[in-house]
Every structure is written in C-alpha cells, then in structure tokens.
Amino acid sequence: MSRVVIITGAASGNGRAIANRFLNHGDRIAAVDLSAEALEERNEDDWVAHADRIICLPADVAGDSGMESVVRRVVEHYGRIDVLVNNAGITGNQEATSIHVTPIAEFDRVIAVNLRGIFLGCRSTIPVMLKQGGGVIVNIASIAGMVAFPARAAYTASKGAVIQLTRSIAADYAHDGIRCNAICPGMIETPMTQWRLDNPDLRQQVLARIPQKEIGTANDVASAVMFIASPDAHYFNGSALVMDGGYTAI
Numbered sequence: 001m002s003r004v005v006i007i008t009g010a011a012s013g014n015g016r017a018i019a020n021r022f023l024n025h026g027d028r029i030a031a032v033d034l035s036a037e038a039l040e041e042r043n044e045d046d047w048v049a050h051a052d053r054i055i056c057l058p059a060d061v062a063g064d065s066g067m068e069s070v071v072r073r074v075v076e077h078y079g080r081i082d083v084l085v086n087n088a089g090i091t092g093n094q095e096a097t098s099i100h101v102t103p104i105a106e107f108d109r110v111i112a113v114n115l116r117g118i119f120l121g122c123r124s125t126i127p128v129m130l131k132q133g134g135g136v137i138v139n140i141a142s143i144a145g146m147v148a149f150p151a152r153a154a155y156t157a158s159k160g161a162v163i164q165l166t167r168s169i170a171a172d173y174a175h176d177g178i179r180c181n182a183i184c185p186g187m188i189e190t191p192m193t194q195w196r197l198d199n200p201d202l203r204q205q206v207l208a209r210i211p212q213k214e215i216g217t218a219n220d221v222a223s224a225v226m227f228i229a230s231p232d233a234h235y236f237n238g239s240a241l242v243m244d245g246g247y248t249a250i
C-alpha cells in the first residue's frame with residue numbers, strides 16, 4: 001500500500017535520505033523544509049523521477065501556523081496522512097554551548113525547532129489520524145536525549161524532551177491506533193556534523209568514542225525509520241530506538 005508520509009527537514013541530511021527511502025518504497029510524500037530552493041534542488045536524486053508522488057512544502061516547523069498549513073495542504077492533496085516523520089532539527093549556533101554562555105535567544109531557538117516544532121507537527125496531524133483511525137509518528141531524537149553531549153546544553157535538553165513527548169503521545173493515543181516512537185541516532189555524517197567530521201583530529205576523537213569504530217550514515221537513519229514506521233514494528237510504541245554503533249553502550 002502506498003502510504004502518505006510527511007517528512008520535515010527533508011531538504012538535507014537524514015531528512016533527505018528518509019524522503020528518498022519512502023519514495024523508493026512507492027509511498028507518496030510531502031517534503032517540508034524552511035527553504036523552497038533547497039527542496040527544489042532535487043535533480044541529483046530520485047525526486048524528479050517520482051515527481052507525481054512528491055509535494056514540496058516550505059514551512060518553519062517552529063512557527064505557530066507552519067505545520068498547520070502543511071497538514072491542511074497534504075490532506076487537500078492526498079486525502080490522508082499515514083506517517084509523520086518529525087526530523088527537522090538544529091544544534092544551535094557556535095555560542096549555544098554550556099548554559100552560562102548560551103544566549104537566551106539561541107536556547108529558545110533550539111527548543112523551538114527541536115521540541116516546539118514536533119509538538120506543533122503532532123498537534124496538527126493527530127486530529128487527521130484520529131479521524132482515519134490511526135497512523136504512525138516517528139520523532140528523530142538523538143542519543144543526546146539520553147546522555148549529555150558536552151557543551152551542547154540546549155540540544156541535549158531538547159532531545160531529552162523529545163523522547164518524553166514521544167512517550168506522552170504513545171500513552172495518550174495508543175488506544176486510537178496511533179503509534180509514536182523516537183529514533184535516537186548517534187553520530188551521523190550529514191551537513192549538521194560536517195564541520196566536526198571534516199576535521200581529521202575531531203573525527204578521530206569521535207571514532208575513539210564509538211565501539212563500532214564507524215560513523216553512521218543518513219541511510220542508516222532511513223533504515224531505522226522505515227522499520228519503525230512499518231507494520232513489522234506494530235508492537236513498538238513509545239520507544240526510543242538507539243542506533244549509535246555502541247556509543248551509549250559503554
């Protein structure tokens with residue numbers, strides 16, 4: 001069955017890989033990101049070939065009405081929503097480090113995108129899923145929601161809250177046929193982490209911390225999302241699925 005899937009932050013990194021995977025699976029997608037230009041730079045991958053199964057919707061997930069208007073347009077276009085992947089996220093700028101030096105506005109921005117954005121996405125989508133009799137929500141959290149990333153206080157706090165929001169949704173809507181799970185990736189090679197991983201010394205420091213001695217890829221994240229969104233994962237609800245090459249195992 002071809003599902004209708006909304007993916008936020010779909011223009012880059014994990015979101016783009018997730019969008020490509022659903023497309024290759026035959027699903028119909030709504031790709032959401034801040035910038036229309038970034039969403040439309042799609043000649044390099046499968047998006048052109050599958051143009052009949054994609055709508056690109058520029059929106060700020062953190063804005064009051066961004067996800068509301070996305071959901072309205074998706075329902076107008078496809079008539080339903082089977083899967084919502086809340087993937088858009090930011091780490092904050094270079095000043096968003098330890099608490100006493102993090103500008104208040106930067107803390108607020110990280111929480112707004114990473115947490116409020118997911119709240120708003122779910123708040124707009126859940127009524128549609130309730131009407132349909134079910135659906136699947138996948139929140140991209142991070143292992144930073146389980147262990148602290150040094151000097152990334154706002155990011156760490158936001159991802160911890162995403163895991164709790166995920167559990168809260170599972171508790172409130174499981175009996176309505178809605179499953180909600182979080183994926184907690186470790187270090188993944190994407191534009192978000194490029195500044196660190198392109199520096200050989202920093203890359204070595206990261207690798208030294210990972211038992212499996214490899215950095216994850218956006219395709220690994222897409223594989224985890226495909227599984228957790230599939231009927232094979234029907235008994236997963238409220239879980240925080242860790243995929244980190246063993247980072248948090250030690």
Ligand SMILES: NC(=O)c1ccc[n+]([C@@H]2O[C@H](COP(=O)([O-])OP(=O)(O)OC[C@H]3O[C@@H](n4cnc5c(N)ncnc54)[C@H](O)[C@@H]3O)[C@@H](O)[C@H]2O)c1
Nearest residue numbers: 009012013014034060061088089142185187188190191192
């Ligand atoms: N890369 C990693 O190591 C890693 C690890 C764990 C979790 N994650 C999470 O995966 C998700 C995707 O990260 P990525 O590594 O692909 O980063 P990325 O920077 O490559 O992509 C993030 C995308 O989100 C979009 N975005 C940012 N703010 C937005 C907003 N307000 N509204 C709509 N779109 C917005 C950006 O434009 C960008 O296209 C994030 O939630 C991130 O926290 C990443």
